[in-house]
Amino acid sequence: MDVLTRFGGDEFVALLPETDLPSATAVAQRLAENCKASRITTSYGELNVTVSVGVAELTADTPNLAELIDRANRAEHMAKQNKKGVVAVAS
Secondary structure, three states: OOEEEEEEOOEEEEEOOOOOHHHHHHHHHHHHHHHHHOEEEEOOEEEEOOOOEEEOOOOOOOOOHHHHHHHHHHHHHHHHHHOOOOEEEOO
């Protein structure tokens, strides 16, 4: 049921239709922590990888998928402002 797709540039969207907000937040947190712990070895040395994740929940106030993605995108921008490699939940 879950879908992961590239949204554009370096942004991705994960739709988790059978997952509640606390569980989706936990998934996002694990993703961020695992990425941060990963090291990629290149001919130029090791690279660190971080992700900033925005999480949003489909509610009665969400009229369509575009609005849901927009809410998650705004949360992701809040995460980036706070610190790379963090998770922010849309309010």
